[in-house]
Amino acid sequence: MYNIIQVICDLFRPFISRNSERYIQLRLQLQRASMKVLTYEYLVRAYIYAVFIGILAALFMYAVSKGTVLIVFAMLLTSNPLIHEIMPPSYWTIIEAGFSFVVIGYITFTTCLLIPAIKAGIRIGVIDQSLSHTVAFLYALSHGGSVTVLDMFRALSEQKEIYGAAASEFTKIVNDVEYFGTDLLTALSNAAHRSPSSEMRDFIEGLSSVLSSGGNISAYLGSKSKYFHENAMKQQRMFFETLGVMAEVYISTFVAGPLFLMTILVVIGLLNPNSTKILYAIVYLIIPVSTVTYLVLLNSLTGHGEKKPEVYKMDRYLREFDDVRLREGNEDEKKKIKQIKFYERIHDITNFLLHPIKWMQANPKHILLISVPSSLLYLHFNLNKHRLCRNPHFYNNHNLDRSVKVMHQ
Numbered sequence: 001m002y003n004i005i006q007v008i009c010d011l012f013r014p015f016i017s018r019n020s021e022r023y024i025q026l027r028l029q030l031q032r033a034s035m036k037v038l039t040y041e042y043l044v045r046a047y048i049y050a051v052f053i054g055i056l057a058a059l060f061m062y063a064v065s066k067g068t069v070l071i072v073f074a075m076l077l078t079s080n081p082l083i084h085e086i087m088p089p090s091y092w093t094i095i096e097a098g099f100s101f102v103v104i105g106y107i108t109f110t111t112c113l114l115i116p117a118i119k120a121g122i123r124i125g126v127i128d129q130s131l132s133h134t135v136a137f138l139y140a141l142s143h144g145g146s147v148t149v150l151d152m153f154r155a156l157s158e159q160k161e162i163y164g165a166a167a168s169e170f171t172k173i174v175n176d177v178e179y180f181g182t183d184l185l186t187a188l189s190n191a192a193h194r195s196p197s198s199e200m201r202d203f204i205e206g207l208s209s210v211l212s213s214g215g216n217i218s219a220y221l222g223s224k225s226k227y228f229h230e231n232a233m234k235q236q237r238m239f240f241e242t243l244g245v246m247a248e249v250y251i252s253t254f255v256a257g258p259l260f261l262m263t264i265l266v267v268i269g270l271l272n273p274n275s276t277k278i279l280y281a282i283v284y285l286i287i288p289v290s291t292v293t294y295l296v297l298l299n300s301l302t303g304h305g306e307k308k309p310e311v312y313k314m315d316r317y318l319r320e321f322d323d324v325r326l327r328e329g330n331e332d333e334k335k336k337i338k339q340i341k342f343y344e345r346i347h348d349i350t351n352f353l354l355h356p357i358k359w360m361q362a363n364p365k366h367i368l369l370i371s372v373p374s375s376l377l378y379l380h381f382n383l384n385k386h387r388l389c390r391n392p393h394f395y396n397n398h399n400l401d402r403s404v405k406v407m408h409q
Contacts, residue, residue: 033119046112054105132228
């Protein structure tokens with residue numbers, strides 16, 4: 001599949017190259033999104049995806065139109081005999097399929113063109129989050145004596161796993177200088193141009209001005225480090241205030257509001273049994289959907305940040321005493337070992353019984369061991385109760401018991 005796409009890319013490359021001025025902004029967004037793909041190759045793939053998904057949409061619409069006899073839209077259009085004579089229903093099916101191909105294909109192509117801008121927007125927040133730590137690292141290196149600016153960037157590029165996306169921007173500067181033979185000032189200018197973050201862009205442009213004028217780099221890095229640190233604290237404070245406002249809105253809208261509404265509906269239900277349907281809709285539909293929507297909004301606000309680096313655990317074994325022969329213990333020692341393990345299990349159980357809250361605080365997932373079985377038992381008993389109430393024999397026996405009691409009285 002990759003070879004086929006590559007062949008198609010090579011075929012359309014001359015056409016896209018002749019119209020490269022139209023895709024300058026797309027090329028810039030690809031660079032800012034750090035997507036390692038050429039502009040013409042990305043465009044060809046976008047066209048391929050648009051055509052493929054458009055064909056699928058056209059086939060789906062054609063099948064739906066044929067199966068339902070043009071459902072509502074075509075039935076209204078063909079209700080006029082003149083329209084029916086000019087264009088039979090089968091033509092409307094083809095028109096709907098073609099319309100679906102054009103619309104869905106255009107939406108797919110537009111979405112593909114917007115993906116680099118969306119990824120670049122995500123990288124803005126990621127770069128800004130790690131920029132204060134990155135500048136502090138550069139400021140610490142600037143006090144190292146005879147360390148050049150390029151050596152500082154090189155040392156920072158080796159710590160990408162720690163300093164994240166901001167360090168990746170300086171890695172590109174090092175690559176421009178070492179592999180493409182670009183001078184440092186030009187590499188800084190290119191980095192400022194392709195960086196999606198305005199904070200990073202201003203910092204690099206200021207650093208380039210200090211280097212070209214022969215200013216004090218350490219003083220500049222120190223002032224910027226202090227500025228970014230204060231800015232990060234301010235943004236963190238604003239973020240917590242926003243979370244507080246959202247929490248108050250959630251409690252007012254999705255907790256107190258539904259409870260108040262359910263109380264009113266329960267009171268109304270004593271007079272009108274049909275109001276229970278509204279109560280079911282609120283409990284089983286409106287509240288869950290609203291909560292999920294709020295969680296998605298909260299997740300988009302907080303974001304995931306930079307992907308955490310993989311951590312590898314390496315086990316080391318003591319091999320100095322491999323040649324020493326081990327003596328198997330006697331029966332008395334084996335019995336004592338079993339007793340120690342038994343006492344350890346008893347201690348764990350006793351600790352759990354005496355301090356269950358600490359056991360749950362150590363791992364909050366342990367609460368599922370209690371909540372899930374409890375909810376299943378509650379659901380089981382309620383279903384049995386509902387099934388029993390719907391059984392006609394239950395009502396007959398219940399009425400019979402009441403009749404017997406009345407006769408005895």
